[in-house]
Amino acid sequence: MQRFTYARPETLADAIAILAERGSDARILAGGTDLIIRLRDGSMAPTVVVDIKRVPELAPGIRMEHGALVIGASTVMTEIAADPLIRAHAAGLAEAAAVVGSVQIRNRATLGGNLCNASPAADTAPALLVHGAIVLAAGPQGIRRIPLDAFFVRSGITTLEPGEIVTAIEIPAPAAVIASAHQRRTRRRGHDLASVTLACGVDDSGTTRVAFGSVGPRPLLRVDATGTLADPASGDDARAAIFEGIFADASPSARSMRAGPEYRLAMLRVLGRRALSTALARHAAGA
């Protein structure tokens, strides 16, 4: 591991100043479940590691603000999975957080870190995408609101600017309540990254959102505004035709050790149907 300086700023302004000054030589440390591995294997070699856990503005927490659900970036998966507000308003996100790694990982792994690491297999990304999440980032120019769908570029790369820190993730008050569900497939039981991770959200207007990851360089969001997926009267063939369009841009790598492309594409369809069925049942039950 390359030697680095450890910085532990106590204000958001100080953290931003270090990041802005040191640029790509600096790396934020939140839970460290991704970063420490990258430091050890040498794939990241910052000269300064900025621990954000003492910054009060980045304290973990989940709250309703003007009808929006706001989740502090440092909130860990264990809290997200158990939180009553998240379970009530974004059940798919609670389900996704509950399957990240192991108990020990979930006690450390933050939501902000999961998104900023920008793995195509990040389990919380699909659920947040179907809920129209917005990333709040503080930087030298102030606060930016970045729609999550405009946040991911490719594995490890986001649209965060130098010096920016994600402070929170906001699930806006939707025009129509969205009932969601998450599904994933792993190569083996126990903790493993997803071969396919997928979420589905159905709203009162009959619009269905499907987001999926681990089948291309970044998670993708697709929308069925025809109402076919949400319509209880739709037949299997009609739904299958819509899913074909939704999954048309999935492009799983043939070089992955986790699963072959054919298997991932087949699983996308299976998980899509399962998540839709759960989301529809939750919607019918008023969840």
Ligand SMILES: Cc1cc2nc3c(=O)[nH]c(=O)nc-3n(C[C@H](O)[C@H](O)[C@H](O)COP(=O)(O)OP(=O)(O)OC[C@H]3O[C@@H](n4cnc5c(N)ncnc54)[C@H](O)[C@@H]3O)c2cc1C
């Ligand atoms: C054994 C194991 C199993 C795992 N299983 C899963 C799994 O099943 N599903 C899954 O999705 N993930 C899994 N992970 C990955 C990991 O736990 C998650 O991505 C985690 O949520 C990252 O959060 P963290 O707080 O640990 O981030 P860190 O490791 O501290 O940071 C990750 C990256 O994000 C940056 N960063 C962190 N916070 C911010 C911020 N607020 N603003 C800007 N940049 C920031 C860091 O600089 C770093 O580049 C697993 C990891 C391990 C080690």
